[in-house]
Each structure stands twice: as C-alpha cells, then as structure tokens.
Amino acid sequence: MIETYLLEQFEAVARLGTLLAASEELHVTQPSLSRSMKKLEDELGVSLFVRENSKIALNETGRLAAEYAKRALDANQEMIDRIIMFDRSLKTVSLGSCAPFPINELMPALQENLPGKALSTELQGSDERLLNGLKNHMYQLAVLHEYPEDKAIYCQRYLEEKLYITLPEDHPLASKKAVSFDDLKGLRILMTAGVGFWMDITLKHLSELDLLIQGNMDALLELIDASSLPFFNSDQMMKNGDIVPGRISLPITDSDAHATFWLACLASEQQKYRSLFSAVRAATIRI
Amino acid sequence: MIETYLLEQFEAVARLGTLLAASEELHVTQPSLSRSMKKLEDELGVSLFVRENSKIALNETGRLAAEYAKRALDANQEMIDRIIMFDRSLKTVSLGSCAPFPINELMPALQENLPGKALSTELQGSDERLLNGLKNHMYQLAVLHEYPEDKAIYCQRYLEEKLYITLPEDHPLASKKAVSFDDLKGLRILMTAGVGFWMDITLKHLSELDLLIQGNMDALLELIDASSLPFFNSDQMMKNGDIVPGRISLPITDSDAHATFWLACLASEQQKYRSLFSAVRAATIRI
DNA sequence: GTCGATTACGTATTACGTAACAATT
DNA sequence: AATTGTTACGTAATACGTAATCGAC
Numbered sequence: 001m002i003e004t005y006l007l008e009q010f011e012a013v014a015r016l017g018t019l020l021a022a023s024e025e026l027h028v029t030q031p032s033l034s035r036s037m038k039k040l041e042d043e044l045g046v047s048l049f050v051r052e053n054s055k056i057a058l059n060e061t062g063r064l065a066a067e068y069a070k071r072a073l074d075a076n077q078e079m080i081d082r083i084i085m086f087d088r089s090l091k092t093v094s095l096g097s098c099a100p101f102p103i104n105e106l107m108p109a110l111q112e113n114l115p116g117k118a119l120s121t122e123l124q125g126s127d128e129r130l131l132n133g134l135k136n137h138m139y140q141l142a143v144l145h146e147y148p149e150d151k152a153i154y155c156q157r158y159l160e161e162k163l164y165i166t167l168p169e170d171h172p173l174a175s176k177k178a179v180s181f182d183d184l185k186g187l188r189i190l191m192t193a194g195v196g197f198w199m200d201i202t203l204k205h206l207s208e209l210d211l212l213i214q215g216n217m218d219a220l221l222e223l224i225d226a227s228s229l230p231f232f233n234s235d236q237m238m239k240n241g242d243i244v245p246g247r248i249s250l251p252i253t254d255s256d257a258h259a260t261f262w263l264a265c266l267a268s269e270q271q272k273y274r275s276l277f278s279a280v281r282a283a284t285i286r287i
Numbered sequence: 288m289i290e291t292y293l294l295e296q297f298e299a300v301a302r303l304g305t306l307l308a309a310s311e312e313l314h315v316t317q318p319s320l321s322r323s324m325k326k327l328e329d330e331l332g333v334s335l336f337v338r339e340n341s342k343i344a345l346n347e348t349g350r351l352a353a354e355y356a357k358r359a360l361d362a363n364q365e366m367i368d369r370i371i372m373f374d375r376s377l378k379t380v381s382l383g384s385c386a387p388f389p390i391n392e393l394m395p396a397l398q399e400n401l402p403g404k405a406l407s408t409e410l411q412g413s414d415e416r417l418l419n420g421l422k423n424h425m426y427q428l429a430v431l432h433e434y435p436e437d438k439a440i441y442c443q444r445y446l447e448e449k450l451y452i453t454l455p456e457d458h459p460l461a462s463k464k465a466v467s468f469d470d471l472k473g474l475r476i477l478m479t480a481g482v483g484f485w486m487d488i489t490l491k492h493l494s495e496l497d498l499l500i501q502g503n504m505d506a507l508l509e510l511i512d513a514s515s516l517p518f519f520n521s522d523q524m525m526k527n528g529d530i531v532p533g534r535i536s537l538p539i540t541d542s543d544a545h546a547t548f549w550l551a552c553l554a555s556e557q558q559k560y561r562s563l564f565s566a567v568r569a570a571t572i573r574i
Numbered sequence: 575g576t577c578g579a580t581t582a583c584g585t586a587t588t589a590c591g592t593a594a595c596a597a598t599t
Numbered sequence: 600a601a602t603t604g605t606t607a608c609g610t611a612a613t614a615c616g617t618a619a620t621c622g623a624c
Contacts, residue, residue: 001291001292001295001360001363001364001367002291002363002366002367003290003291003292004288004289004290004291005288005290005614007363008288018577018578018579019578019579019580020577020578020579028614028615028616029615029616029617030578030579030580031579031580031581031582031615031616031617031618032614032615032616033579034579034580034581035580035581035614035615036614038580039614044367044370044371044374045371046370046371046374047374051579051580052622053578053579053621053622053623054577054578054579054580054621054622054623054624055578055579055622055623056578056579060373060377061370061373061374061377064369064370064373065366065370068362068365068366068369068370069366071362071365071366072359072362072363072365072366073288074362075355075358075359075361075362075363076288076289076294076359076362077288078355078358078359079289079352079355079356079358079359080288080289080331082351082355083331083333083348083351083352083355084331084332084333086347086348086351087331087333087334087348090347090348292589305602305603305604306603306604307602307603307604315589315590315591316590316591316592317603317604317605318590318591318592318593318604318605318606318607319589319590319591320604321604321605321606322589322590322605322606323589325605326589338604338605339597340596340597340598340603340604341596341597341598341599341602341603341604341605342597342598342603342604343603343604
C-alpha cells in the first residue's frame with residue numbers, strides 16, 4: 001500500500017505540473033518532493049515521469065496513476081467526512097418545526113432533557129417534509145401542525161397558537177373585536193419570511209402582492225417602528241411581551257388562524273425521548 | 288488525510304477484534320497498535336472504541352469507520368494494481384493465436400522485431416474472439432485462420448498448415464496415399480487439448496467419443512509411445528522433426544484439413560508492427 | 575542570472591520495540 | 600497463571616530542510 005502523504009504530494013505535482021509549484025502549495029521543499037516522487041515510483045516499481053534535465057512531466061503511466069491517486073485520496077477524504085458527520089449526528093438531536101414559536105418555546109425543555117446532546121433546529125414549512133425528515137433520520141423530533149395519521153410516528157399534543165393582526169389604534173378596523181382574513185383583503189400587511197407554515201396560511205387567504213414580506217426580523221421591527229402598517233402577531237408572541245405601544249391586536253376568526261402544534265418522533269425512538277415528552281406534557285397541562 | 292498504515296492497522300483490528308490478534312497478523316507489537324488506534328481517534332477527533340479494562344471493541348462510529356476504511360484501502364490497492372498492470376501492458380505485446388504452431392514459429396521474429404517488449408501468447412480457438420481481443424486491446428497481434436472482412440484490421444497472409452494422421456505401418460489405412468475424415472470415422476485417435484481451432488475442425492467431422500483428448504503434451508507423447516493408436520499430425524509439425532519410427536503419416540484430403548494462417552493487428556497500429564510484418568513477409572516468401 | 579530538478583548531508587519527527595504494569599479470565 | 604490492553608522510555612527509521620550542483624532558457 002502507498003502512504004497517503006505520497007499520494008497527496010503526487011496529486012499536487014500531477015495537477016500543477018512542476019515540483020516547485022507543488023512544493024509551494026504543500027509548504028514543503030522541492031528536494032523533499034523530488035525524493036517523494038522517486039520513492040513513489042520505487043514502491044510501485046514503475047516509472048511515472050519523463051525527466052530531462054530540469055524538467056519533469058508525467059508519462060502515460062503517470063497520467064493514469066494521477067487519476068487513480070485522486071480516487072484513492074477522495075475515498076480517504078470521504079471516509080473522514082462520513083465518520084465525523086456520523087459521530088456528530090450521534091451527539092446531535094435535530095428538530096424540525098413547522099413554525100418558529102415552538103422552537104423557542106421548546107428550547108429549555110430540549111436542553112434539559114437531552115443531556116450531552118447538541119441541538120440543531122430547522123424551520124420547515126410543510127408537515128409532509130417534516131414527516132419524511134423523521135423517517136430518513138434527518139430529524140429526530142418534529143413539531144407538526146396537523147395530527148399525523150401514521151403508525152410509525154409517535155405524537156403528542158403540544159401547544160396552540162392563534163394568529164392576530166396588529167393595527168394602529170386609529171385604523172378603520174381597530175374598533176372591531178375580531179377580524180377575518182376577508183376583512184384584511186386589500187390591506188398592505190408586514191410579515192417576515194421565517195414563519196413556517198403560517199406563510200402558507202396567509203398566502204391561501206391573501207394576495208402575495210398585499211404581503212410585505214421581510215427577509216429578517218430586524219427589517220420587520222424597523223418597519224413596524226417606522227410605519228403604521230398592520231402586521232401579523234399571535235397570542236404566543238404577545239404572551240412573550242412583544243407589544244408595540246399605540247397599536248391594537250385583534251384575533252383572526254378563521255379556523256385556519258388557529259393552530260394546534262404536535263410534538264412528534266419516530267415510534268421506534270419514543271423511548272429515547274420519553275423524559276422530554278413527559279416534561280412537555282407536564283408543561284402543557286400547567287399552561 | 289489519514290495515513291494508509293493507520294487504516295491498515297485499524298482494518299485488521301476491526302476485523303480480528305483484538306489488538307493482540309491484529310498485532311500478530313501485522314507483525315507489530317500490541318503497544319504499537321494501541322498507540323496507532325489512539326492516534327487514529329485523535330486525528331479524526333472521534334472515539335472509535337469502547338475500552339474497558341483489558342478489552343477493546345468498536346463502538347457505533349467505529350463500525351462505520353471500519354467500512355469506510357476498507358473502501359479507502361480498496362481504492363489504494365486498486366490504484367496499485369491498475370498502475371502496475373497498465374505499465375506492464377505498455378511493455379508487453381500480447382499475441383493471440385488460433386493454433387499452437389504459428390506461436391512457436393513466430394517467436395524468433397517477434398523477439399527480434401519488438402525490442403524491449405515482453406511477449407505474452409495465448410491460444411484462443413475462435414477467430415471471433417481473437418478479433419474482439421484485438422479491438423479491446425487484449426491482444427496487439429493475432430493469428431487467424433480466416434481472412435477477416437474488417438477494415439479496422441490489418442492482415443497479412445502468413446503460413447499454411449495441413450493436417451495429417453499418423454498410423455502404425457500395419458494399420459489397414461496405412462497402404463493409402465491419403466485419407467479423408469470419413470475414412471477416420473470410428474477410429475480411436477489421440478490428440479491434445481491445446482490445438483486451438485483444429486479442435487473445432489476435428490469435432491466437426493468426428494465424434495467426441497472417438498477422440499482421446501489428453502490434457503497436456505507429455506501425456507500424449509507417452510501414450511503415442513506406449514500404444515499403437517493413430518494421432519493427428521501436420522506438415523509443419525513433421526517439418527520440425529516430430530517423427531515417430533514405425534509410423535506412417537497420411538495427409539487428410541478434406542479442405543477443412545488445410546489451413547491458411549493470417550497475421551493481423553489493428554489497422555491503426557499497423558505502423559508499430561511494420562518491421563515485424565515485413566520480416567514475416569520475407570520469411571514467408573523464402574519458404 | 576533565473577528557474578527547476580537533483581544530490582548530499584544533517585536534523586527532527588515519529589513509528590516501533592522492549593519492559594513494566596494493570597486488570598480480567 | 601494466562602490473556603489483553605496501556606504506559607514509559609529508548610531506538611531506529613525516515614521524512615524533511617539546508618546547501619550545493621547541474622542544465623536549460
């Protein structure tokens with residue numbers, strides 16, 4: 001077998017064409033590379049270069065060798081990547097959620113009930129993708145907004161969120177106790193992109209042209225301050241104290257504006273996350 | 288990148304289960320392996336074993352690592368094999384022949400006109416396989432017994448061979464000047480397996496049950512001496528002095544018993560073998 | 575003179591072996 | 600007591616750097 005460092009050096013020489021260029025890229029000296037290339041030829045029992053005076057170039061065998069050396073190096077690098085990735089995955093729990101709020105809300109319970117595990121969270125609009133993610137082990141946990149009719153999935157009711165619209169006090173709609181999506185039609189409404197499945201809900205009822213979608217939260221907050229435009233809100237957000245003075249928040253009456261979240265994992269992995277589920281159940285009852 | 292020796296050692300440890308067993312197979316000491324495995328874990332930044340007292344076993348990551356290490360080692364070994372094979376192929380000319388005699392006859396001319404090249408010869412019954420062999424570069428040269436109607440093949444008439452039957456002087460057929468395959472029907476005839484396309488010819492005209500096919504030449508010669516059974520012969524063989532006293536050889540009159548050999552190469556490689564072809568042509572005319 | 579490769583020599587790294595030890599069986 | 604793995608230490612192999620040399624442009 002050929003040692004990896006020889007292949008790395010050979011690959012660089014083959015790619016760059018001269019020992020000097022390769023020596024600079026590899027941060028070694030030319031003599032060192034000169035010796036290494038000789039050693040490689042010696043160990044293979046094959047000539048790889050045509051040398052004439054102060055020139056060195058691959059011969060036919062050398063060109064073939066360069067291809068196979070590359071493959072061997074790729075296999076080595078892939079091995080490293082896969083091993084490290086797999087090891088990390090063993091120490092990481094990935095959570096996919098259909099909405100941003102449950103992620104924040106779950107954090108303390110996750111950190112408390114998955115000791116020694118790193119957490120990775122991801123916002124993923126559709127329940128379907130979340131379920132697929134659970135099945136192919138991309139996610140270990142998922143927050144869904146619809147109860148999954150699937151025996152392979154273990155699922156527990158988690159929390160509810162109701163969509164609100166926040167308006168200036170002097171807005172025509174501000175006098176109402178509640179509104180429907182129909183009432184909001186034609187209104188220009190601020191929102192952020194990172195709202196998961198809520199984006200689908202709003203797009204279902206309102207025109208994309210009326211939604212002023214901001215790429216990030218900072219941009220949204222700045223526009224809320226700088227304008228008197230309506231923006232979407234929720235009972236959970238408001239509970240957390242995100243209240244803007246001089247604005248009034250009205251519930252949206254459509255059933256679509258009321259979401260029930262479900263915490264899910266693979267039924268086969270239910271045991272692993274038992275303490276998490278019971279902690280969440282206890283908290284849910286408390287609320 | 289991980290050095291190959293670490294992967295080899297890891298593969299052996301993973302396969303054999305203990306450091307001791309691996310150390311014996313690899314002819315190194317246990318302490319050396321112990322250090323190597325630590326170094327491997329250190330370089331990957333990952334734990335590969337569960338160690339408890341005087342036991343060591345792969346953990347989940349280690350099992351995955353063993354698979355990928357195997358792949359990386361395989362890629363390394365395949366690289367070595369392919370490079371050496373390719374290099375050898377550059378220095379070797381392979382000749383495929385439909386019959387054994389032309390191989391022997393060609394040898395001197397081959398060695399004289401292909402300086403610095405190693406020779407590899409192979410007996411291959413059918414012209415079709417020989418032609419395929421030329422096209423996929425398994426053979427550089429081929430001796431055919433039929434003129435190939437193929438523009439991609441360069442071909443030159445080479446020599447002729449006539450099939451004879453050698454009989455005891457007191458054999459009923461011995462008084463004839465010549466025989467046909469039909470005359471030979473029912474006779475038990477000795478022959479060797481290594482006669483190339485002549486085997487097809489004899490099987491076409493005679494029953495396999497009547498042919499006493501010997502695996503090698505020594506066995507045939509021994510039986511010729513020990514018995515008075517007829518055996519196949521040829522003008523070329525007899526010209527070389529393979530004459531057994533007390534036997535008589537008769538030509539076989541069927542047209543199938545008369546072969547014309549053609550020396551062929553890829554038309555695209557004709558230049559490479561020009562001197563060989565002209566040497567052969569000169570010799571053919573001389574004969 | 576500059577660029578690129580090789581050779582010769584000394585050095586620093588490091589992989590290995592030996593010996594001693596620890597912990598199971 | 601025998602088996603298996605680890606630690607400590609010295610040694611030997613070897614990969615590398617420096618300096619000098621050679622040839623070509």
